[in-house]
Amino acid sequence: MPITDAKFIQDFIRLTDDAFKKGWHERNGGNLSYRIKNDEINKILPELKSATNWQPIGTEVPNIAGEYFLVTGSGKYMRNVILCPADNIAIIKIDDKGKNYSIIWGLEHGGVPTSELPTHLMNHGIKKTVTNDKNRVIYHAHPVNAIALTFILPLDSKTFTHELWEMMTEVPVIFPEGIGVIPWMVPGGKAIADITGKLMKKYNAVIWAHHGTFCAGNNFDEAFGFMDTIEKASEISVKVHSMGGKKQTISNQNFCDLAEAFKIHLNENFLS
Structure with a gap:
């Protein structure tokens, strides 16, 4: 073969x-x-x-x-x-x-x-x-919309996670643990590897500010799916911001109801 x-x-x-x-x-x-x-x-x-x-x-x-x-x-x-x-x-x-x-x-x-x-x-x-x-x-x-959000949102995991959770109901189901965020760093070296590694102990995806997204998966479909989900939620966020911002959104109680229905454990630190 x-x-x-x-x-x-x-x-x-x-x-x-x-x-x-x-x-x-x-x-x-x-x-x-x-x-x-x-x-x-x-x-x-x-x-x-x-x-x-x-x-x-x-x-x-x-x-x-x-x-x-x-x-x-x-x-x-x-x-x-x-x-x-x-x-x-x-x-x-x-x-x-x-x-x-x-x-x-x-x-x-x-x-x-x-x-x-x-x-x-x-x-x-x-x-x-x-x-x-x-x-x-x-x-x-290097998904475009995820990168774009790193120019307007605070560069912390809670802000990014909550924003993307709000954009699409499936996101908290796929990323109940949240999504990590790293401020801009020079790529390719040990320093960015070290800080990414610390976050990867907790998350399956890390956003590198002004650069791109880093995902881990058990198989190819899972890794691709993580990237695709982040980018789709980011695109919705970019469109919402361009249309004047949120007029309504998914509430904390809604998130708790979702977690109960899907039997997932949401990272409570990322609830507003």
């Missing part, structure tokens, strides 16, 4: 294509990574290169040492992944100490994994722990 016929790679490709069509990935913006399951990697292992030419990750991720990841390439365009996967994405292996990685497939015409690799891998490690090994996908995109 060709490597690119593997279901997890096809699912990865589908997300990149769907997301580009949504308008979330201008030029080489955004990135995606997937923590490959043992049975998935074993099916294609004979077709992969040996792990050599180890490169530093830029952080330490001991609890994902020895694991394999499918990642987008730095400087690569999401729109090109479906056209030539082997030139735009890569499978990497983490060494036995969680300090280095090796490319064992992909990026055939050169390149390196996404510049956000430290953030991705650190958060894979965190979500692996807090979800009891269920989380597999880390996804970063």
Whole structure:
């Protein structure tokens, strides 16, 4: 079986294509990574290169040492992944100490994994722990309306969460724990990875001010769905603000009634 016929790679490709069509990935913006399951990697292992030419990750991720990841390439365009996967994405292996990685497939015409690799891998490690090994996908995109809101709303998790909860009834059901927010930081380094990781212990999505959104999911559908839901709620908010603001909204009691009906635990700290 060709490597690119593997279901997890096809699912990865589908997300990149769907997301580009949504308008979330201008030029080489955004990135995606997937923590490959043992049975998935074993099916294609004979077709992969040996792990050599180890490169530093830029952080330490001991609890994902020895694991394999499918990642987008730095400087690569999401729109090109479906056209030539082997030139735009890569499978990497983490060494036995969680300090280095090796490319064992992909990026055939050169390149390196996404510049956000430290953030991705650190958060894979965190979500692996807090979800009891269920989380597999880390996804970063540049959804227009979510970014736009970071210019007009206070940059704190409570304000953003409550605003998005109000915009669409499904949002508090999908994000009962809330959504994290980080003021602007230089992307790609350990500092933003550290602060994102702290928030990812509590949330499945973090908004990076004036930059984009960072989501984690147990599978591709969940991660894409988190991003899609945030952007849709943000679009409604942008339209409401442009039409003169709210004249009525969902009340705290409404939220409590919703939580009871759907048997979810809303983060009470984010109720007004």
